[in-house]
Amino acid sequence: MVIIALWPSSSPSQSVFKHPVVEAQDGGSGTAKQPTGNNAYCAVCHSQEGRAVELADGLTLDLHVTPDMIADSVHGTSNPEGVLGCVDCHGADAFPHDDPLPESGRAFTIQMSQICTDCHVDQAQDNLDGVHAQGLANGNLRAAVCVDCHGAHDVQPIQDHPELAAQTCGTCHTSIFDEYKESIHGEALLVNGDTNAPTCTTCHGVHGINTPTTAQFRNRSPELCADCHADKDLMAKYDINTNVFDTYLNDFHGTTVAMFEQDDPDVASNKAVCYDCHGVHNITPADDSKSQVAKENLLATCQQCHPNASSDFPDAWVGHFEPSRDRHPLVFVVDLFYKILIPGVIGGFAFLVGTDIFARARHIGGGKKDKGPRAPDSDVLAKSDPKKEG
């Protein structure tokens, strides 16, 4: 009862802020320490609804946190090691709490995310190498921390929910999310629930996200797309051509990028990679008028790098398809023509030469069939040497 009596008299200015997180018992190998499940003390105050405290930046911290919230999370009843108690994360922090309240809600969230790193050592380590932790270290307080992506009390499993991952990234990267949502990949995942389509983390990674605008990322990006687009079984489901990767590599653009990737991975190729033609977050099928490779937009796409290209320029490129009667019939016919003509000419020539040699051999060897091998007739050789003629 003493505790409850204290509640109304505690003003934010007197209150304190401390989270003495207990050391992980295993010395920080990534597995969690044993939870105690001891919530009773904290719940006396924090189970009361409507309790809140205002921070200096005007943000209101809702103090109402109940053990049920934890029970419904990954740290709750589904946790193989038992339900986490308040003190497992916050420490046994008796009231009045020790440290002063933080200046802002953002500072609070960043500071409190340290709690997660004590138990999830591997993810915390990966995260350190990523763009968000680096942004934060350089003073960008808007960069994502654990709690931004996972929440705190209500952490839900996200691994098998690529759609949740996209929505999570989308809370900050709003314009990219809006583009992605309208793309063939975003529509497949978010509207049709098709988990074969890439989500943000498929292409960018999760905790150790690299800057995607580096030379290395650019030069390797065709392989990223090929992971799925060269997979015959996967693409058969959508009736999408899997020649795209091979034809790209045979193309003057792809050949050079592939060589770059091997010889000079740190120098960005100026040759087209998949996303120069198709777009990145806004990819749509080629027959959609919004596509950068749709007939009506293709010239502008080539002109990014071939500024003097004229309207017939895109025709110089046969695309991803092996020429066929239906696609690029002219190329197909020319191709066929050469396929028939060239063997025809060479074959015909070989035939003529062959019959000529045979005829000469018969002429020379006439009547001497039974005498076995013989040396070439010097007369015949002399006749075929132009210098000795005339």
Ligand code: HEC
């Ligand atoms: C006697 C009531 C009371 C008890 C018991 C209590 N708290 Fe608090 N708690 C408060 C009040 C009031 C605040 C508002 C800020 C302040 O005054 O420190 C607060 C704030 C917090 C905050 C957010 C801001 C800050 O200061 O860190 C956390 C986290 C917190 N309490 C955790 C706990 C945990 C964990 C326990 C159990 C070990 C606990 N509290 C027990 C009253 C209480």
Ligand code: HEC
């Ligand atoms: C898995 C670790 C974890 C557990 C378990 C946990 N907390 Fe928290 N708590 C956090 C983190 C992280 C934050 C910071 C959240 C933020 O910045 O939005 C937080 C914030 C708070 C706050 C500040 C207000 C708010 O909601 O942001 C209070 C009060 C609080 N916790 C009380 C409790 C109580 C009471 C319990 C037990 C019923 C508890 N917490 C259990 C990690 C935990």
Ligand code: HEC
């Ligand atoms: C006291 C140790 C501890 C703390 C602190 C802690 N966790 Fe956990 N966490 C666990 C345990 C134990 C599990 C369940 C076992 C497992 O699946 O790894 C778990 C599971 C998870 C999972 C699901 C993992 C999976 O494979 O299903 C996520 C996501 C997660 N925690 C995120 C967080 C975040 C975010 C924070 C900070 C707000 C946090 N954890 C704080 C111990 C902790």
Ligand code: HEC
């Ligand atoms: C930018 C958003 C983001 C941030 C920041 C982030 N995570 Fe994650 N985390 C994810 C996503 C998305 C997944 C699901 C991974 C997947 O799809 O395989 C995940 C998965 C996890 C898992 C489940 C096991 C695993 O590795 O798949 C744990 C545990 C976890 N995160 C802990 C943390 C901790 C601790 C931090 C802070 C150091 C953190 N995360 C920061 C987005 C984030």
Ligand code: HEC
């Ligand atoms: C809380 C907001 C927030 C969330 C959530 C978030 N990000 Fe970020 N992200 C940022 C900020 C801010 C930066 C810029 C960091 C810096 O200063 O370099 C950034 C940078 C990036 C960059 C590098 C951009 C560049 O030009 O180098 C990538 C890629 C990225 N985020 C991807 C993701 C993905 C994928 C997710 C989801 C798993 C995600 N982000 C979730 C805020 C967020």
Ligand code: HEC
């Ligand atoms: C199919 C793969 C793919 C998917 C899916 C994808 N990205 Fe990207 N993303 C890329 C590539 C490739 C680049 C580099 C583009 C460039 O250099 O112009 C990039 C660039 C970025 C950048 C930095 C450059 C910029 O435009 O600001 C951010 C931030 C980013 N992506 C976030 C996201 C988010 C958030 C999602 C999910 C909504 C997402 N990405 C989905 C491949 C992808």
Ligand code: HEC
């Ligand atoms: C994780 C697998 C995956 C990755 C990675 C991926 N895609 Fe896709 N892509 C798909 C799937 C699945 C579809 C079909 C979706 C549908 O039709 O519902 C698709 C559809 C497309 C289409 C539309 C084809 C059509 O005509 O219908 C294009 C174009 C495309 N992707 C280009 C790319 C490019 C370029 C990249 C790399 C930047 C890429 N994709 C990366 C899985 C992937």
Ligand code: HEC
């Ligand atoms: C990202 C820049 C970029 C884009 C976009 C691009 N190209 Fe290229 N392309 C190049 C570069 C650079 C070369 C020179 C290759 C070499 O010499 O190794 C090239 C070479 C060519 C060539 C070989 C003949 C020549 O002029 O050297 C043709 C044909 C060509 N591109 C057609 C196209 C078509 C058609 C498109 C549009 C569908 C297109 N390109 C889009 C950068 C691009």
Ligand code: HEC
């Ligand atoms: C120089 C521009 C250019 C480059 C580079 C390029 N594409 Fe394409 N892509 C096109 C055009 C134009 C079409 C539509 C006509 C066609 O299919 O040939 C297309 C069609 C596609 C299709 C649809 C196929 C179908 O069945 O309808 C997919 C998928 C695709 N490209 C993926 C890729 C991938 C993956 C890469 C990189 C490995 C790539 N593209 C590189 C221009 C390009």
